[in-house]
Amino acid sequence: xxxxxxxxxxxxxxxxxxxxxxxxxxxxxxxxxxxxxxxxxxxxxxxxxxxxxxxxxxxxxxxxxxxxxxxxxxxxxxxxxxxxxxxxxxxxxxxxxxxxxxxxxxxxxxxxxxxxxxxxxxxxxxxxxxxxxxxxxxxxxxxxxxxxxxxxxxxxxxx
Numbered sequence: 001x002x003x004x005x006x007x008x009x010x011x012x013x014x015x016x017x018x019x020x021x022x023x024x025x026x027x028x029x030x031x032x033x034x035x036x037x038x039x040x041x042x043x044x045x046x047x048x049x050x051x052x053x054x055x056x057x058x059x060x061x062x063x064x065x066x067x068x069x070x071x072x073x074x075x076x077x078x079x080x081x082x083x084x085x086x087x088x089x090x091x092x093x094x095x096x097x098x099x100x101x102x103x104x105x106x107x108x109x110x111x112x113x114x115x116x117x118x119x120x121x122x123x124x125x126x127x128x129x130x131x132x133x134x135x136x137x138x139x140x141x142x143x144x145x146x147x148x149x150x151x152x153x154x155x156x157x158x159x
Contacts, residue, residue, distance in 0.1 A: 027065040033155060035064040035093035037105045044090065055080050055112045058130070061138045062152035071095040073150055075130065075137070076116070084112040086126035088119065090128070 038061075038158040047056040063074035072093035079087045091105035112117040117130045126143035132151075 001136050007058040017038040023151060031064045032058060032066060032093065033061075033074055035072040035103060036063065036074040036091035037103050038074060038076060038089060038091055039105075043078060044076075047080050048082070051080055051082045053084065055084055057132065058112055059139075061155040062130075064137075067092075067150050068086050068111040068142055070097060071100060071148075073139075073152070075139075075152060082114065084115055086110045086112055090119065090122075119143050 006069050031144075042061060044059075044061075047059050048061045058077050058079050060094050061074065061076045063072075066072050074089075074091040076089040076091070077086055078089060086109065087111060088108050089105055091103070092100065093103045094100050101138070108119050108122070110117050112118075115131055121127055122143075124143060127142055128139065130137050130139040133151075137154070139150045139152065141148040141150070
């Protein structure tokens with residue numbers, strides 16, 4: 001009974017606010033999405049019809065990639081607008097080699113210009129940006145003159 005009530009609430013929310021939810025439990029286990037915390041469900045605000053494709057294609061949950069093949073990461077771009085403003089949830093897992101012992105997530109904002117999403121500078125001084133190549137989201141994470149690279153794939157939204 002509780003599941004039915006939960007599903008009803010989600011359906012009402014989706015209809016009322018034109019919001020989609022990504023259920024990460026629908027993803028194949030063992031991928032980075034399982035190692036990077038996200039709120040459940042991930043609150044997604046569908047782009048309006050006036051948002052150009054060059055901007056709206058960043059919208060969604062991107063995962064199953066590791067910075068320098070070491071640290072799992074997930075990027076949930078939860079909203080974008082026609083001006084190129086983006087809101088996102090950045091998440092990462094653990095990697096002992098970099099002394100990252102606790103997975104974490106945080107909300108951030110960014111701007112999409114010239115086919116590139118640049119997130120606000122992180123609290124640790126890192127500059128993070130993403131762009132498309134061969135249908136995947138590529139990224140760089142630069143801090144203290146060191147750059148890490150990642151390739152992410154889009155996670156399918158549940159219906």
